[in-house]
Amino acid sequence: MDIEEAIELLESSEDHLVIERLQVPVPLDGPLPDQLLKRGIYLDIETTGLSLEKDEIIELALVPFVFDENANIIGIHPPLNMLQEPAVGTISEEITSLTGIRFDDVRGQVIDWQQVRDLIADAVIIIAHNSGFDRPFLEKVEPMFELKAWGCSYADIDWRSHGFESAKLEYLGLKSGFFYDGHRATMDCFAGLRLLSDKLGDTGSTGLSYLLEFARQSTCRIWAENAPFEFKDELRKRGYRWNDGSDARPRAWYVDVRESDVEAELEWLRNDIYQDADAAPILTRFNAFSRYSNRV
Incomplete structure (x- = not known):
């Protein structure tokens, strides 16, 4: 049996x-002549940790892709993957176990930001x-990322409504019939x-089409500042997250909703x-050019 x-x-x-x-x-081999095609970038980074203030990028992968007016991905162009030696001169064992990147791998390596x-x-x-x-890590070192529209394949698609219990990348892959060697940046890009x-479910529409539809919309972050402490569990159950105020934003519970859902929330x-009835929570509005950025 073969x-x-x-x-x-x-x-x-x-x-x-x-x-x-x-x-x-x-x-793809060579340029594509169809002027209706558009170009996007799928990227992933690996860092020395989770702190935007203290940690650094040690790997950056970018995969240019081409898509048509119906949000069908036509193909990719050659990916770019670069490593960066961190200024702290070390990579923790925990980060190596998560990413597979050792300090010897990045020694002497520098990301070419012009490229x-x-x-x-x-x-x-x-x-x-x-x-x-x-996005915040990249905007910290390269201002050109501030000028681009951004989307998120984790948050901008309602994966649960399409039968997925989690939006983690490896889980989505397994549920979609494939596996891969995760936690290296370029392979994560290919998986994404x-x-x-x-196509998602029986809709006939690609995941990219759902992401682009969301990216075109305005969303609003509602800050439940000074919400009574005894209601923290209710806020958490509804999807609110806590911000401790250390990033100069409000020390409060917050949630992101579509513009059409603001009044109900x-x-x-x-x-x-x-x-x-007169309470007035703080509202911050976003579009694809400001969403996911710490600048707002």
């Missing part, structure tokens, strides 16, 4: 599930799987692009949390 026959046999059984290793896509600028110059959107993490290429806060 491998194809074995796969066919397993797929015919209700007791087995076959998943395949993610294949590295073949880059990065050239690559992203004509991109209409930058996408990462956790843009709330990646594969997910954005797939404010009504819930006034009735169920503040119990005051």
Whole structure:
């Protein structure tokens, strides 16, 4: 029995599930003539830790991709992957276990930011799987990222409504029938692009189409400043997150909602949390050019 026959046999059984290793896509050869096509960048970074103030980027991967007016990904261009030796002169064992990157791997390595600028110059959107993490780190070292529209393949798609219980990248891949060697930046980019290429459920629309639809909308961050402490569990259950104020933003619970849902959310806060019809939570509005940035 060869491998194809074995796969066919397993797929015919209700007791087995076959998943395949993610294949590295073949880059497009040469320019594409269709003027309706647009170019995006899917990127991922690895860092020495989670602190924007203290930690540094040690790996950056960017994969340029081309998509059409129906949000179908036509293909990718050659990826760019670069390493950076951190100024602190070390990489912790914890970070090495998470990323596979040792200090010897990055010793003497420097990210060429001019090459990065050239690559992203004509991109209409930058996408990462956790843009709330990646964008602030990148804007800290390269201002050109401040000028770009951003999307997030983790947060901008309602994965749960399409049958996924988690939006973690490796889980989404397994549920979509593939696995890969995760936690290295370029492979994470390939996995993210594969997910954005797939049609979601029975909709006939790609993951990218849902992401772009969200990116075109305005969203609002509602800060429940001075919310009574005894209602913290209710806020958490509704999806609010706590900000401790160390980043110069309000020390408060907050949630991001679509513009169309703002009034309903404010009504819930006034009735169920503040119990005051005149309460006026702080509102911060975002679009794709400001969303996920710490500048706002």
